[in-house]
Each structure stands twice: as structure tokens, then as C-alpha cells.
Amino acid sequence: MSRDSAIDTAQLHAAAVALVLSALPHAGQLPLWVLMLVPGAIALRLALGRPPGRWLLIGLVIVVFAAVLFRFRTIAGPTAGGAFFCAMVALKFLESRNRRDLGILLCLAYFLAISVFLNTEAIGIAALVLAAVLATTVALTFVAEPSGPPIRARVRLSGTLLLQAIPVMLVLFLLFPRLPGPIWGLGDDKSARTGLDDRMSPGDITRLTESSEVAFRVDFEDEPPARAERYWRGPVFWSYDGRAWTKGESRHRGLEDPTATGRERAYTLILEPHGRKWLFGLDIPVAADGDVKRSTGYNLVTDERIDSVQRYAMRSALDYRLERELPRARRERALDLPEGSAPRARELAERWRDEASGPQGIVDRGLAFLRDKDFVYTLSPDPLGETPVDTLLFETRTGFCEHFASAFTVLMRAADIPARVVTGYQGGEINDDYMIVRQSDAHAWTEVWLPDQGWTRVDPTGAVSTTRLDAGIASLEGADSLDLMSRRDSGALRELGLLWDSLNHGWNRFVLGYGPALQKQLLDRLGMDALGRWALALVMLAAIGLIIAAVWLLALRPVGPRDPVERLWQHARQRLGRIGLRAHPAEGPIDLAARVRRTRPDVAPAFSRIVSAYVRLRYRPVPRDSAFQELRNAVRAFRPRRRPPRDSHRNNDQNRPAD
């Protein structure tokens, strides 16, 4: 027997299906040309009917290696490594000769399928990976048993195998030591991710609103705040260069805690990965669990870049006092304006300062200016040119939130009021019992420092367009260009989208959000909080061992008879047992019937019917008559009463039916 003949067509086809399904989740993650190598290799192998020659294979490997290197400049990292791996698996299919090769290929297919989780952990991808794992298992049954059962039986077998793996999966999921931070430390640049940036220049947030991608989702412990109060604090910008805002230095020595003057809200925030080192909190966040710090702008930052779904338990105060004493250094930074920028705005602000009575008066004058001078809040503002603040305030008068926030902050600083720009999200949509905050809810506003009150939020956008804060982005002029999910008009498609989001939320909350913090909580509850990582691993292995032992014992336990006739007969005997007539295992049917007739004559006729049909089926030659039907009906109808009817001993001979 030659080595090639060890693979038959069915095995090859099954492996091909498994491989295609394993590569499928990578669509959208890996370049198309890499993915196309898989069907290409399959087509070539099937067309040839045998593996190609050695030199062709070596040539292909070199070409693929060079192509990956050329495209990514590396073969490490999730994307480049994934592409290289995918291409090599495709070539492995091409050269598969015997069953051993196919076995290896299918193990690689498992790995190929799950490797997509290095790039994305979305629920849809998980479903695709599950399909791929199933198909690969089916293909493995072809390798193990070439001339086995039909495909449906194989799928059922594989499904059973996967179901049996669920307990082990749960133990691994719950107990595998969770490490903070991403698994993949090599770090591809994730600059392509949508989200707020660490600088803000005109048009940045406007662009962001075109995306309906979810920024984060929130579970409130009680009622969610009113729409106008849904300010989600993100990066705070101090430093202005005449056009763009940046963070400036962020030393925060002596930063005092915010003083809550009202009730605090507790909630869980499930943050989508955005590749930055900050998170968002309802204005103003007072506490957050985990590895979270407070920056000078009272916004929350993390040590690690957020590259996977994260879950934070947080508390926020909606009524608060922030930094009533402003240190000199920070005051200077909050008043700093670059030389020569926005001369007309400065002139205006200085006039306000002279005329108004105190800082609050100046702020009111500023807001009145925006409200009264026919400013237009729009998603498609006119271009602002070199001096954006002056152009906005005195010429185009059209802008989006970042334009107004920027201009207002400049005005305040020019009027000697410490001010800074706060970016984040404003709004959020309630879906069932949680809130979705999308990129289209991105917002920017101003914070001014007032004596006695400390930092106070002033949203100039509210002065220009009252509806923005009450009704959200969708109420806006030019909202037609918004993504479906950000618009307000409800339709079946949008409803479906919300349903899908709800599913995603559950996935994020319970699967992806299960990180070190939640694991610690669980272990605390299980009383295993004192265990170190290694002890935990041991506990996990022990649990898996127990599960396997339990499954083993379960498989060895005596099962009932497979023969339907015997099963029915056993039912009948069990029912007899319930009325105290326990059949001896060695007691024949006729003897049993005789005993029933002696001890419980009321039951005997019904039982005799069963015995008659059973004997015919079991001991008579060729019982191909209605006996089985009779047996089934008789057993179904057999409901003996626990106690004989009172007069049973008197009409023993009448053969009355038991029921």
C-alpha cells in the first residue's frame, strides 16, 4: 500500500471544510491574499490528486515567507504572525500525504481557529470559531475512522464530544490564573481604532460622530441619570497651541479628592478596547476598582493600554465640588494662551472682564454671546483656517462641540478665568437594563475654575443648541449622515441592532469582562482567596481531574436495556415494584404474572396483557405482528394503584380491568 492511498477523498474533503471554516473567522483580521491561500491550496491539492513535488513546495514556502515579511516587515505579532501561520497551514494541507499528516493539519486547524482571539474577541467571531472547532472535530473522526458512520452521525458524535468538554472549559475559564494586561505583549499598533485622541483639533470629534461603534456600556446599580447629566469624563486638555489642544504636563502632586455634595451613583462600566491608557467615568468619578489612577484633570487613567474589553466597578458623584483651592502652577497652566492667538477673541474677553461683575458674570456673558449671536451647531461646519477661534466666533459662526468648547475656553482664559477643555461622551442610550455609549456621543466641553466653587462644568454647546444635550446627537442638523445606530428614527433594523448589542453586552460582561478582579471576587466567595497563582493552577488541575473521573464513572455506570421491548418490560416491572410487587431478577414473566394474579387480582388483567405481548415479542418465533404496539400501549396504560380496591377480594374471578 502506497503512502498516498492512506488518505481517501472523504478525509481530504472533511479536512478541507475544517480548514476553510478555521480560516473564516480571520476574515477582516488578516489580509485577503493570505486568506485566499487556503482555498487556493485546497483547489490545487484536489486538482492534483496528490501532494505537489518537493521543489514546488519549497518555492511556495519561500514566496509566502517573503510576502508576509514584505507586507508586515516582521513575522511576529498577532497580525503578521497570524498571517504567516495561516499561510503555512494552507501549505501543510497541500503537502498532506497520509493520515498522520491530516491529524497534524487538523490540530493546526484548531489553533488557527482560536488564534483569531488574539485580535478580536467579538461574540460573532466566537460563534464562527465554535463552528470551525466542530468541523475540525468532525474531520478528525474521518481521520480516526475512515469508513465509519455517515456524516450526520459524525456531527452528532463531535457535538457530544464538545458538549462533554464544557465542564473542563468552565473550570479553565473560571480558575485559570488571570494575568492583568493583554496576553500578547508584542503589541501591534492599534492606531486604527476609533475613539477619543490625546489631542483635540477642530474636526476631530466631528469625525468621530460618524461612527456608531460602541465606546462602552454601563450597568447602573439603580436608576440611570437623566440625559442632561450623562457627561462621561475622558481626557482633559490644558495646553493650547492656537489650534489644537493637548494634555500638557500631568503632575498631580497634592490633588485633593472631589467632594461629593449629593448622592453617589454606583455602576459597572464595560469598556471596549480603544488602545489608549484612559477610561471614562460619569462626571465626576470618585472611585474605581482595579488599576485606575486619577489625573490632574480628575479624569481616570490606567497603566496598561486598553486592548481588550475591560470591566470596572465605579462610583460617581453628580453633584460635587472640585479643587476649591487651585495651586498656582495649575492656575497658570489654566490661564496660558499662546502669544498672538485669537486677538479679536481676547479683545472681546477683556471687555467682558472689565464690564462684568466677577467671574460668574463673565461666564454668563460668554454663554449669552454664544446664545444670542445666531451660532449654528452643525455636523458640517465651515472650514476655520489659520485662526480657528476668531474665525468661528466672528465669521463662520458654525461649529461642532469641539469648536465651541475650544473657543469658549480661550475666551475664558483671556478673561482671566482658569479654564480647560474636557473631552468625553455626552449622552447614552438605554437598551433594556443597560446603557450604550457610542462614538457618535463623543463630546467636548469647558471647565472653568470659579472661586469658592472650584472647577465648574460649562457646556458652551448647550448655549448654542439646547437640543443637543436633551435629545442627543441625532437631533442635529445634518444628522442624516449619521450611522443607522446613532439615529433616532426607529426601524426594525435598528431594533435588531439593539438586540444584537444586548447580546454583545452579555458576552462582554460575563465572558470578556471576567478579568483578574472578578476572578478574585469569585475566589473570595469560594474561600480560595489566599491561594497563589500556582496553588490556583493546582486546584484547577485537580478540578479537571475530578471532572474527567466523574465522566469516566458516568460512562461506566450500568445503563438500562437498549432494546425497546426490554425497556418497556422494565417499566412495567418497575411500576409493579411501586405497588410492592417487586419482581425477582430471575423470575420469568409467566411466574410473575401468576404471582400478580395471586396477590393483586385487581392488577392482574392489565399486567397479563403486558406479559402476553412481551412473551410474544421475546420468546415466540417471528413476532412481526402488532405485539410491539400492544406492549407499548399496555405498558403506557399500566398504572397500578398502590392499594387494591376494597372489594377486590370479592370479585377476584371477574377479571375486572385494574383501572
Next chain:
Amino acid sequence: MHATPETGGTVNSNGLHEVLDRTATVVLGKSHVIRLALSCLLARGHLLLEDVPGVGKTTLAHALAHGLHLQYRRIQFTSDLLPADVLGASIFERDSATFRFHPGPVFAELVLADEINRAPPKTQSALLEAMEEEQVTIEGQTRALPDPFFVIATQNPREQAGTYPLPESQLDRFLMCLSLGFPDRDAERELLSGTDRRHLIRDMEAVLDPDRLRELQARAERIHVAPAILDYVQALLAASRDGDRFVAGLSPRAGLALIAAARGWAMLAERDYVLPEDIQAVLGPVVDHRLQSLDSGDHGTPGERLQAGVPLP
């Protein structure tokens, strides 16, 4: 209403029931043993009756022979009985000046070998070989025994003096080993008050004839044995072999005997298929003389213990 199959037949069309009834009027209070003996006959097996003298062993054999209209010969085994006395011998006849074979008493359709354990082993073997092979070879000539050929051997319990107990290998030749036992009180009363049993036998009319019996034996062989019954028999055999209950387990021949006897029993019950109850009914008579318990502390006969220990498959 479906008829429930019964262990005991009610209507008898082939005369067997009548044989049973008539024999029972002679051998009082022993209808179960008679039924077993008839099953043994239908299964073409030979019967060993083991009991003390005077309980009706000879009467039973005689009655069966009469009822079935079988040619009946009785051999009284004694310690000086020779094989030729059983099988027959060639004797020189002066008239024709030739040796002529004089068939022994074994050339009968129903042979009663009375007190077989009184004869020396050589004579016992002569009979048992004839039973096994259904033919007799003397001086190089093979002579077939009649068909039907049914041996009822009786023996006294081994404890009695002056006996040569049959070895296990010889016991295996008997399909069944039965014991009549003392009659119960009523039967004994009737026996004591009634006429001589021998007169009754002489007055008994034949119900069947050898041809009819052969036909019935052939029919019994065709009685259906379902796979479930074979499973059960195999389970019984296996149970007799493993463990430390018996000196040696049952042989495959014992299994065949069990099935054949159960077929006979089923035929008497007017059924054309074997039930587990049939196996159980013949289990004791078929296996008790083939099995030797290891520990005497156990209660019950080997057959009873096997039946209780093996669940129906």
C-alpha cells in the same frame, strides 16, 4: 382479552396429556415428576431415578411403558451381572450349527435398569455406552437399538451398602435425575386403600404408539428457542463455571440437555416456543446430578442456587 400463555396446557390434542393423566392415576401424587419424566422422553433423553426402594420407581417406568405402548424390559442389576446379560450374546445352536445372536434385554424400547448402582462398573458401562450410541457392538457386529429407546435407571442413594456409585462422567449420560420422594398423606392413603398398582397397569390402555412418539419427539426438536432463551442458558452455564460454588461447571452437553428438556416441557404445555420458566422447570433435574457443591454450608440444591443467582437477560 388476550390469552395468557400458561405453563400448564389445558387442551391436549396429541394425547400427551392423557398419558400424563393415566400415569398419575397409577403413580399417585407425583404428577410433576411424571411430567418431567415425559419431557425427558420427548427430548430423547434417559432418566435416572434416585430414591430409596419402594416409592414407585418401577411402577412409574412400567406405567409409562404401558401408556406409550412401548416394548418394556426390566433388568435387575446385581453385583454378578455381566455385560452380556445386558447386551446379549451369540450362542452356538446345534440345529443349524451356527452362532446366533440372542439380543439382551437392552434391545427394548423402554428399558428399566433397576438398581443400576448394584452392578459392577463394567456392566454399568455396557449399558451406558449402548445408551449413548444407540447401538450395540458385539463380536464386531453393530446392531442398532430400537427407536424410540428410553432408559429409566433407578439407583439407591449412594450411602447404602453394596453399591458401585456411578461416576460423574456416567451420570452426564442421563438427561435428568429425578427423585420421587415419599407420597404425601392423601396419596399414600389412597395407595394403601386401593388395589394393587400392578393390576392397574395391566388394565391401562395405551394412548400413544411408538410411531406417534417418534413424531412427537421430532416435533419437540423443532420448538422455537428464542435468542433470549439462549442468552439465559449461557448465563446459567457461565454462572455454574465461575466462582467457587461448584467443583466443575456445567458442560456444553449440559446446556444442550437443558434446552432439549425445556423443549419437552414446553411441548407438554402446548407451546411451540420455550419460556424462561421452562428452563427453570427442568433446571434442577438436569443440572443437580451434574454439579457438586463445593461448600456444603449453602442451602438449596445446585439448580435452585443457579436459578436464584442468575437474572433473566
